[in-house]
Amino acid sequence: MLKSTRIESIDILRGVVMVIMALDHVRDYFYYGSFFNDPTDLETTTPILFFTRFITHYCAPVFVFLAGTSAFLYGSKKTKPELFKFLFTRGIWLIILEITVNNLIWKFDLTFSRLILQVIWAIGLSMIALSFLIFLSRRALVLIGLIIIAGHNTLDQIVMNGNSLKSSIWYILHQSNFIYISDTHRIGVFYPVLPWIGIMILGYCLGALYSKNYEPALRKKWLLIIGSSVTVLFFVIRGINIYGDLMPWEVQDTTTKTIMAFFKVTKYPPSLAYTLITLGPALLFLYGIESVKNKITDFFLVFGRVPLFYYFLHVLVIHSLALFGMLIFGGNWQHMIITAEVFDNALLINYGYSLFIVYLVWIGVIAFLYFPSKKYMLYKANNKDKWWLSYL
Template structure:
């Protein structure tokens, strides 16, 4: 993992972030294929093996993005910055992400000004977590890391608690830990797709990890990232085999090898359970250890995309959705078949494509976005516009 600037931009982190961006595009392109909807944990009797493994692969996106958001904050922090200014930067940066979730990103998903539901998804969760990190800047780093560990390790002890009154507690717990659809006014509702409590813990841990990466030697980084990743994967196996703790949905093993493997890996994403986090963050740390000293030459495009993750996130949503609408028009569907109030995508009933076609769609999406991502990375590096510090 090589540092490429005075703020220690690690190539391995950019490459890992770029890799999960590509995986994320697979997940979002797959959602336009139609057919069976996917829940988490997945209904194994209702999904094909291809759909299961595609969905399982994309589980890595949200937790790795969240951890690396904290890592980036830890890497960017410098003792020359006045603590209050740094705290305010994190708070405003998080607020910008929350605002983007409910405006620019919401519009990318719906292409509609009348769709009645707002989705508090991963960008919202990262934004809230960054704001919490900002508010806690006067708390010693060790205490913040300990708090993050307690949250990540302990939040599943709260799985059985579902308060419905008073209203303020119901709302608060829906935001923190209990995925709910909450009424606002009229037909307008909000769904807390990503309850934020485990994400807050992950960002606090990531911030501590980023600060440690700045000071540790290459050999120490490589050794401890590998140990941490292996330890998390081992803990995942212990938790899922024992079914004692770590996920609200236990695995039901039946003695069939493939079925049992799928049961083992079929963990809860909303909110991110301890088992889910161990399963995804463990391999990510192992990959970071392998890319500690240098990333392979083939990963250069991943590093480029990983330097501008928000650009890629927003860009691919608009490109995918626009391409699907154009595809539906070219199939001969009349304008009257597009209903942006009845269906979140607005696409005609019956629109879709075979699941395997997701992969060429992803390849085209990445190829179309990549030149613009390179240009935006250059613009961001020039610091010509202040807003790029938040995106």
């Protein structure tokens, strides 16, 4: 493995969630009825399907959180104005990539009839917000991040409708919804950005623990304390069941369904409970993995060091495989050009395969993506003088 000045534990965690993320997206494109059914619906799901979806909840918050951490580490070698310029321009670049490249590979729809704003958009807009906030003290940033994450669920009762400017701004900030441009074109704001900004801010603040002269033993101590406290706080808040998630849990007719109800937390936008149960264990993972070095960590390291490259490539490969699967095993391959019409007419309602096939495809996709990802990782490591690589 090529030596690097990058912090391996951060890249390993990012690599793990990138691999898990592919499972969720394979499920999106291959599981029976996945285009229209909720895998966490307690009336229709199974424990293994629920777990398959729940484990992938870790991807987006960890991805956004570590983007903030990486921003801090990048900024530790730059002046604040230089960091501002990088975060602001990269944020705009990510939003452009979301609107153009990401929407194209997710749907293969050249008309862009159903424009979806997802995690790349959220990271981009959060970076733009962070670019202005970095001039504040670290204490102020921690306070702002905590207030956003802990307090944004008080806004859940504010519900907007329609396509007015006020409603559209609210969709972007806190309420997942569609903005209808015309009868045939719409914008889906799947990642309302306010809580993601809070997550990135706290990720940025965590970067201080990875400063060059910070004592490793003290860092591990804080990772253990914070990670444990955040995880315990999830069970306390979820157990009280008054605040912290859009949907309180209820006792079900079986113990298994009750457990699933307890862990059924809201992602769009990420609730306090969702954020706690994902970032708490993630911090504990950073604590546990810091001194571990073996072939398994080297494997995940590859994906963690080329996250944007991997993200776009894995979506393209998974979607292409789904299209070829329809060509080979039957079905109308044109339905894999996912236009607004495909959704409006539920043309994929009876499409899909078993969960066993989903896992097989996932393993195959990861094995395939390892080689181009490693090649690109080595290219980046050997070409650090190319400034544009920091945007990819």
